[in-house]
Amino acid sequence: MKEYRLTDFLPTTKKELELRGWDYVDVILFSADAYVDHPSFGAAVIGRTLEAAGFRVAIVPQPDWHGDYRDFKKLGRPRLFFGIAPGCMDSMVNKYTAARRLRSEDAYSPDGRHDMRPEYPTIVYAKILKELYPDVPVVLGGIEASLRRVSHYDYWSDSLKKCLLCYSPADMITYGMGEKVTIQLARRLAAGESIRDIRDLPQTVYLSRKEDIIGGITDRDIVLHSHEECMKNKKAQAENFKNVEEQSNMMHAQRLLQGVDGRYVVINPPYPPMTTEELDASFDLPYTRQPHPKYKGKRIPAYEMIKFSVNIHRGCFGGCAFCTISAHQGKFITCRSKESILREVKQVIEMPDFKGNLSDLGGPSANMYGMSGRNKNACEKCRRPSCIHPQICPNLNTDHSKLLDIYRSVDALPGIKHSYIGSGVRYDLLLHRSKDEASNKAAMEYTRELITRHVSGRLKVAPEHTSDRVLYLMRKPSFQQFYEFKRIFDRINREEGLRQQIIPYFISSHPGCQEEDMAELAVITKNLDFHLEQVQDFTPTPLTNATETWYTGYDPYTLQPVFSAKTPKEKLAQRQFFFWYKPEERRGIEQSLRRIGRPDLIAKLYSGMPPQGGYRPAYGGGPKPAGSGKPAGGGKPKSYNPNFKNENSRAKHHSEKPQQEKRGRNRRNF
The missing domain is CATH 3.80.30.20 (tm_1862 like domain)
Structure with missing residues (x-):
């Protein structure tokens, strides 16, 4: 097995930049996951893709968002843009269960630690970067941006949220699998275009005043119900989703627009699916297939599952x-x-x-x-x-x-x-x-x-x-x-x-x-x-x-x-x-079956099983003693x-x- 050196990984520190002899970086990716140089981890894929196209790329995994923001400053400003990769899983799904309880571990953090990422890292990281470097473009990518590119229901806050760009000072969203769009964006920025002028790039989302929408609003566009209308009328939100899902799964999709706060969210159609040759090229990049050496001796649960x-x-x-x-x-x-x-x-x-x-x-x-x-x-x-x-x-x-x-x-x-x-x-x-x-x-x-x-x-x-x-x-x-x-x-x-x-x-x-x-x-x-x-x-x-x-x-x-x-x-x-x-669930189940009018199912579940002590038998019997057992549905x-x-x-x-x-x-x- 090859012994990997630090220079075999994408650089994560100033020292690693110096080992490569670099005095600048084109793109800096901020990832809410630990850095695993593997084709199943998005930040690694995008970083290696940019590297293969000739760009200098660095990754800052799981930066500390508290205090003096030193992790956000340690590599300085990139020549082209900051990219935010919030993680392989949606940050809130990664952090909380369906009962909104903290999960037992963060699968994408060393030793499963819970304190390595904030909630909604896309928003948190973008705000810090724009505060430190207001003139450097910030681009959002990954699953968190894909799922929040239009008005969407957020379970953890129990509210209908606007497009992610309305909460983040970022300049653009790239949605979906990001190899093609990220390369094209980097090339156009490298050619001297301003990110404010890049409005025709497929698979991107941006905010715009109506008069600044490239080409204007045409009959080919699908104009969704505005966010304000969706707040008033849930059927409007349901109708919006049908359009979004259909266009996400069409070979030749239409542009989507949604009004919000007096502006428009503009969602450009996606690129066609990658060809076999393009997908091979992505998987054949020089991944080490290993976690970065900084995690030596630490377990990253998600990596252990897919290694x-x-x-x-x-x-x-x-x-x-x-x-x-x-x-x-x-x-x-x-x-x-x-x-x-x-x-x-x-x-x-x-x-x-x-x-x-x-x-x-x-x-x-x-x-x-x-x-x-x-x-x-x-x-x-x-x-x-x-x-x-x-x-x-x-x-x-x-x-x-x-x-x-x-x-x-x-x-x-x-x-x-x-x-x-x-x-x-x-x-x-x-x-x-x-x-x-x-x-x-x-x-x-x-x-x-x-x-x-x-x-x-x-x-x-x-x-x-x-x-x-x-x-x-x-x-x-x-x-x-x-x-x-x-x-x-x-x-x-x-x-x-x-x-x-x-x-x-x-x-x-x-x-x-x-x-x-x-x-x-x-x-x-x-x-x-x-x-x-x-x-x-x-x-x-x-x-x-x-x-x-x-x-x-x-x-x-x-x-x-x-x-x-x-x-x-x-x-x-x-x-x-x-x-x-x-046994501890039987009493609550029997009560529920009687309440919903299906006591016939009690026998089908518990036929031949002895009745539970301290409360009424499953099939008939006398009244239940007072104070016995736990209330139906009490606890998980x-x-x-x-x-x-x-x-x-x-x-x-x-x-x-x-x-x-x-x-x-x-x-x-x-």
Whole structure:
């Protein structure tokens, strides 16, 4: 394994600039994450991309925003601009649970420390930089800027917020995956253009007076409801989201404008998706794949999860209502070439602590590699946010052959014992039967190979719920498809003499979900012999369909009213059903089932189990003694441990001991 020197990393201090012999820097990136020089960490990607284009780049990771701001001053002023990369996860999702409680650790900070980043670092860092260097351009990027580029609901302040630029003194937002736009911006600034005059750059957002909008407002533009109108009328906010989501997922999008405070937020259309060659170039940059030496002896939890994983594609056409990929990466799949993937796998093999097991060979979804529309002209006109909901598009090529070739080529490399699939598998793609028999055959072949060769004892899939009505609002397939996939999974395990677990992920309190739906989920998962260990309580994150539904009370596409559990009591009443098997939850569940008029489900959950001491038996019996037990919904389940790992729920077969889960998550958000 190569011994890396400080000069193999992008510089982070004055001393490291001197080691390179630099007396100036073109771009300084301020990151709210620790600096890990790896293609799954956004600041590293943007820094390496700028470096490859000939620019001098430095990174200041997790600057101290208190006191004299010395971290913001230590490298001086850049020649071109400051870039702010607030982190791979939204800062508030990273910091707080759905119950607005502090998470157990910050996954992107050394040793999981909580005090290394502020809330909304995009705003905090921009204000400090503009105070210190008012004439230097400040550009916002990353997931936090992408999700806040237009009026959006902010769950943590429980308010409708304006575009992020209205709170930050920054000059511009670059949204989405940032390689192309950042390079073009740097080149134009280097050519002498003022950032105030760069108004036609794709994938950027800026504030402007109406008379200064380049080209004026035309019939080609989509003028959204103003922020002020959205504050008065939640239906207007829902209608806005539909337009934003559609344009985020179109090959040829329109410019969006929104009035706010007497000005306009101007959102230029995004660049087309990267080509395979462009994506290869991004992944083939000279990353060390290591945390910066300053973290020696310290653990960065997110890095530990992905250090032995390889991302093979970008984008996801699932369009799940609660997912932010639509707003950041989009639905069109860009695949890396097999050669580029194999090069990175060989790098992993050379790592000194690699034992031969890749933790993940996947992407935002495990099995979308190589998939796209057959008729490209149809794709260029398509407005659907999902290619597989409400049914799989007949134009979509669902052939798994290319992915099978990747798996087999990786497994053939000396030094690889196993390549596991840690990303979520879309079983609806595996079950789909198209008119192309070759694709159908490849799907069956892939399913068997996945189960027999690429599962480390536990295969995670994401049905998310059991109610087809709720699943439709989630943009997920019917639960009947989970039954079908589980039958296949169990059959192949029997045939191959394997004892593997299938791990279904579920969400409580999603828009449209009622207590009765969760009660029925408990019965169904009991009958499937699952005990749910960790769960996700729906967390509204900016600029997702589910969040807009949750906030406005309307489905943005139909404008029909949708119920959402919002209060802590309502949310706990739903979440408790995940833990029906815990003795301490039984009393509250029985009370809830009687209250909602479903006492019939008590027997289905607790038939054959002894009554709990100190209160009424599950099936009839005398009156409950006074003062016994705890009030319904009083406190959270003891096993509920909301940290960044359980963005989804996990389950285990109750007859077996839980295995140590080894999975690497491909970071979706640069």
